[in-house]
Amino acid sequence: MSTQNRYTVTPTVSVLAVMKARLAGATKGHSLLKKKADALNMRFRQILKKIVETKEEMGKVMKASFFSLAQARYATGDFKHTVFDSVDQATFKVKASQDNVAGVRLPKFEGVKEGADSKLGLIGLGTGGKQIQECRKSFMTAVDLLVELASLQTAFLTLDEAIKTTNRRVNALEHVVKPRLENTIAYIKGELDELEREEFFRLKKVQGNKKKHAEAAEALEAARAGHKGGAAAAPAARENEAANVLATELQDADIIF
Amino acid sequence: MCLFNVKDGFLEAVVRGYKLGLLTTADYNNLCQCETLEDIKLYLTGTDYGPFLANEPSPMHTTTLVDCCTRKLVADWRYLRENAGEPLGRFLDYCTYGHMIDNVVLIVTGTLHERDVQELLEKCNPLGMFDAIASLAVAQNMRDLYRLVLVDTPLAPYFSDNLTSEDLDEMNIEVMRNTLYKAYLDDFAAFVHRVGGTTAGVMSELLSFEADRRALNITLNSIGTELTRDDRRKLYANFGLLYPHGQAELAVAEDFDQIRTAMEKCQPYQSIFSRLGLGETQMLDKILYEEEVRQLINTYEQQFHYGVFYAYMRLREQEIRNIMWIAECVAQDQKNRVQDGIVFTF
Amino acid sequence: MRALVLGVAATLGLPSLLLLLYLLNVDLQYLFFLFRNISPYFWSALGISLCVGLSIVGAAWGIFITGSSLVGAAIREPRITSKNLISIIFCEAVAIYGVIVAIILQTKVEAVKPQADGTYGLAAANAGYAILGAGSVTGWANLACGLSVGIVGSSAALSDAANSTLFVKILVVEIFASALGLFGVIIGIIMAGNANFMAQG
Numbered sequence: 001m002s003t004q005n006r007y008t009v010t011p012t013v014s015v016l017a018v019m020k021a022r023l024a025g026a027t028k029g030h031s032l033l034k035k036k037a038d039a040l041n042m043r044f045r046q047i048l049k050k051i052v053e054t055k056e057e058m059g060k061v062m063k064a065s066f067f068s069l070a071q072a073r074y075a076t077g078d079f080k081h082t083v084f085d086s087v088d089q090a091t092f093k094v095k096a097s098q099d100n101v102a103g104v105r106l107p108k109f110e111g112v113k114e115g116a117d118s119k120l121g122l123i124g125l126g127t128g129g130k131q132i133q134e135c136r137k138s139f140m141t142a143v144d145l146l147v148e149l150a151s152l153q154t155a156f157l158t159l160d161e162a163i164k165t166t167n168r169r170v171n172a173l174e175h176v177v178k179p180r181l182e183n184t185i186a187y188i189k190g191e192l193d194e195l196e197r198e199e200f201f202r203l204k205k206v207q208g209n210k211k212k213h214a215e216a217a218e219a220l221e222a223a224r225a226g227h228k229g230g231a232a233a234a235p236a237a238r239e240n241e242a243a244n245v246l247a248t249e250l251q252d253a254d255i256i257f
Numbered sequence: 258m259c260l261f262n263v264k265d266g267f268l269e270a271v272v273r274g275y276k277l278g279l280l281t282t283a284d285y286n287n288l289c290q291c292e293t294l295e296d297i298k299l300y301l302t303g304t305d306y307g308p309f310l311a312n313e314p315s316p317m318h319t320t321t322l323v324d325c326c327t328r329k330l331v332a333d334w335r336y337l338r339e340n341a342g343e344p345l346g347r348f349l350d351y352c353t354y355g356h357m358i359d360n361v362v363l364i365v366t367g368t369l370h371e372r373d374v375q376e377l378l379e380k381c382n383p384l385g386m387f388d389a390i391a392s393l394a395v396a397q398n399m400r401d402l403y404r405l406v407l408v409d410t411p412l413a414p415y416f417s418d419n420l421t422s423e424d425l426d427e428m429n430i431e432v433m434r435n436t437l438y439k440a441y442l443d444d445f446a447a448f449v450h451r452v453g454g455t456t457a458g459v460m461s462e463l464l465s466f467e468a469d470r471r472a473l474n475i476t477l478n479s480i481g482t483e484l485t486r487d488d489r490r491k492l493y494a495n496f497g498l499l500y501p502h503g504q505a506e507l508a509v510a511e512d513f514d515q516i517r518t519a520m521e522k523c524q525p526y527q528s529i530f531s532r533l534g535l536g537e538t539q540m541l542d543k544i545l546y547e548e549e550v551r552q553l554i555n556t557y558e559q560q561f562h563y564g565v566f567y568a569y570m571r572l573r574e575q576e577i578r579n580i581m582w583i584a585e586c587v588a589q590d591q592k593n594r595v596q597d598g599i600v601f602t603f
Numbered sequence: 604m605r606a607l608v609l610g611v612a613a614t615l616g617l618p619s620l621l622l623l624l625y626l627l628n629v630d631l632q633y634l635f636f637l638f639r640n641i642s643p644y645f646w647s648a649l650g651i652s653l654c655v656g657l658s659i660v661g662a663a664w665g666i667f668i669t670g671s672s673l674v675g676a677a678i679r680e681p682r683i684t685s686k687n688l689i690s691i692i693f694c695e696a697v698a699i700y701g702v703i704v705a706i707i708l709q710t711k712v713e714a715v716k717p718q719a720d721g722t723y724g725l726a727a728a729n730a731g732y733a734i735l736g737a738g739s740v741t742g743w744a745n746l747a748c749g750l751s752v753g754i755v756g757s758s759a760a761l762s763d764a765a766n767s768t769l770f771v772k773i774l775v776v777e778i779f780a781s782a783l784g785l786f787g788v789i790i791g792i793i794m795a796g797n798a799n800f801m802a803q804g
Contacts, residue, residue, distance in 0.1 A: 270675025
């Protein structure tokens with residue numbers, strides 16, 4: 001167990017409780033995010049499929065449209081400016097709205113037709129009006145598709161971004177936060193166990209010492225009863241030794257923390 | 258016949274020379290084999306268009322190609338116009354009035370929508386240019402326009418005779434364009450009658466066809482629009498094979514079949530429509546173009562008349578359309594459609 | 604069409620005018636007197652000048668018609684120039700016919716003394732009218748010939764420029780056109796053949 005991959009906490013019971021709570025939170029968050037990522041991915045694939053379809057259709061429609069433009073130009077000559085000048089207000093507008101997928105807001109565009117186009121009806125009256133109208137119609141479908149494609153593309157990009165962040169979060173939770181928390185918990189547990197064992201050992205030692213003391217006192221009693229004096233320094237030395245053991249233990253802990 | 262060559266023999270020979278430079282069926286077949294616009298350019302460099310295409314930088318576009326070809330026509334036309342005496346000069350001018358009307362309408366509508374004049378001028382058909390054209394943009398409304406500029410142009414009578422000042426302000430620009438064009442055709446027809454001789458015979462046939470085609474197109478294009486029958490009737494020229502009974506029928510026609518019935522009563526158009534399947538409107542344009550080209554080429558069968566000049570302009574324009582079509586088809590990778598748009602000349 | 608009407612009017616005009624005058628009982632004696640008193644040398648000079656003048660007008664006209672077309676067509680197809688010079692030569696030949704006939708006619712003119720009353724004898728009058736007739740026949744024929752050669756020549760130039768195989772075919776037409784002038788020349792020479800100012804009678 002690496003010492004790096006955990007939080008710097010004091011291994012106490014309360015911290016352990018906090019860590020455990022965090023771990024529970026992280027696990028829950030992870031599973032939720034995972035679900036979100038799945039949902040987004042599903043939508044992403046849908047959009048991708050649609051984009052591919054639309055793009056293919058777009059290719060066809062654009063080809064047809066430009067061809068009909070060529071046809072109109074063949075019949076009429078250059079009519080660009082005539083069309084420009086007879087247009088004063090857009091009849092086709094794009095409305096932007098939002099769509100919510102698993103908390104991600106996707107921009108959505110819709111083409112809206114407004115008003116009549118009476119002035120355009122007479123363009124190319126003398127020659128090629130029919131072709132111009134055809135051309136107009138085919139470009140209308142092209143614009144519809146274009147708007148749809150734009151909507152899909154932006155949704156695609158936003159979704160892509162969202163999926164990336166979500167995946168990052170999921171991965172962060174899964175590979176960084178959770179292991180670290182687990183490590184920390186394990187560490188704290190280990191430390192606590194250690195402390196407990198130490199405590200236990202010390203208690204035992206103290207008990208032993210006490211016993212020894214008691215025995216010594218008994219022995220002293222007995223010796224006093226037998227030979228008094230001479231053995232007074234021994235208990236003091238033992239007490240020093242015990243203090244030193246504690247000191248090293250503390251030093252160790254210092255190094256660790 | 259004996260005196261024609263005194264003034265116009267040289268130019269007639271020149272224009273016949275130009276006509277030899279038109280692309281032939283073999284040329285078109287070769288052009289159809291081209292894989293890229295570069296190939297087309299390379300091939301066209303070997304034709305009369307050579308000098309006009311030679312200096313074009315390499316990534317070609319359809320529009321530049323068409324521009325170059327138009328420049329060739331314009332250069333030819335200028336040469337003819339500069340060498341022409343009267344009344345050939347007038348005749349040549351008359352041929353270009355159609356473009357002039359388009360240019361005037363373009364500039365006028367452009368100015369009313371406050372567009373840049375320079376940009377508009379670039380878009381004008383160079384054949385329909387006249388000296389005062391740039392000053393068209395000075396006028397802010399139609400009345401000024403007429404008073405200041407149009408009076409000096411050859412188009413003035415068409416404006417003053419056919420449009421009142423209220424019309425100038427209110428009329429739909431397309432209706433106006435076609436009213437002018439109608440006046441122009443009538444005037445042109447009267448002019449060729451004044452010139453007389455073979456010219457009158459040849460040209461009135463061509464102009465009749467043009468008038469009838471316009472009538473047909475106007476009818477076809479105005480079906481389902483707010484153009485009333487009377488308005489429609491006013492846009493038909495006052496001559497042509499359909500005049501006046503066929504036009505009366507066209508004026509009330511409400512769908513393609515009625516147009517067809519009206520047109521088929523006229524012998525020459527019967528054959529045209531018989532080539533057209535029932536309910537097929539798509540091919541009509543091409544068939545009409547083919548018919549026109551056939552008539553234009555026929556003008557070269559006779560000598561000593563002005564029709565060849567008109568025919569040359571029209572044939573060259575058709576050729577430019579063909580080149581554009583081929584170029585578009587090649588550029589848009591629609592080579593299977595190439596044959597649909599080419600009207601073979603020779 | 605208009606030219607045809609004019610031609611018919613001209614040919615029918617003069618005889619019918621005379622007929623009209625005769626029917627109206629106008630005395631034509633003065634008319635004959637007028638003609639009798641005009642010198643045959645005037646008629647012969649008029650004939651010779653008509654012969655040369657009209658032939659040359661015809662030739663020049665023809666060359667003009669052919670030439671302007673030829674020049675225009677040669678801009679694009681320079682190869683036609685040398686071949687089509689033949690049309691110019693045909694036109695030129697017309698002028699040469701006129702000159703030849705004029706020279707022949709000129710040799711017929713001889714000096715004779717007028718009669719006592721100032722008129723000339725029958726032979727001189729005959730010669731004068733013959734030379735007038737021969738000169739005008741040649742002149743008008745050559746004018747028409749020059750024009751027709753010119754027009755055909757101009758067509759030849761244009762069609763040769765368009766399609767070189769057509770040249771020979773049109774050349775045949777052109778040869779026929781240039782033969783027209785020869786008819787005039789032949790008749791003119793025959794007419795002048797009998798003219799002799801010095802003849803007795």
